[in-house]
Amino acid sequence: xxxxxxxxxxxxxxxxxxxxxxxxxxxxxxxxxxxxxxxxxxxxxxxxxxxxxxxxxxxxxxxxxxxxxxxxxxxxxxxxxxxxxxxxxxxxxxxxxxxxxxxxxxxxx
Numbered sequence: 347x348x349x350x351x352x353x354x355x356x357x358x359x360x361x362x363x364x365x366x367x368x369x370x371x372x373x374x375x376x377x378x379x380x381x382x383x384x385x386x387x388x389x390x391x392x393x394x395x396x397x398x399x400x401x402x403x404x405x406x407x408x409x410x411x412x413x414x415x416x417x418x419x420x421x422x423x424x425x426x427x428x429x430x431x432x433x434x435x436x437x438x439x440x441x442x443x444x445x446x447x448x449x450x451x452x453x454x455x
Contacts, residue, residue: 407450418440
């Protein structure tokens with residue numbers, strides 16, 4: 347009696363199980379493609395990300411240049427007052443300004 351009852355239940359559950367098996371097989375088959383795709387995304391930098399990074403670097407150099415120019419102005423004021431130490435510091439600051447200046451793009455008018 348048990349066997350007679352088990353056969354119809356088993357036959358009715360086969361279609362439901364085949365959907366699960368097919369989905370699992372599809373997941374297993376596409377997994378390497380998804381993993382490889384994710385690895386490529388992580389390893390590469392998009393153009394917009396590269397542009398943002400370049401923009402941040404330029405802004406940092408512009409900020410540093412502005413700070414050096416203000417510092418140079420103060421040192422030159424001290425130098426004009428006859429402070430030899432301020433003159434030496436102004437020369438060092440001016441040299442640093444000259445190093446940074448070519449790396450900062452010029453804004454068009």
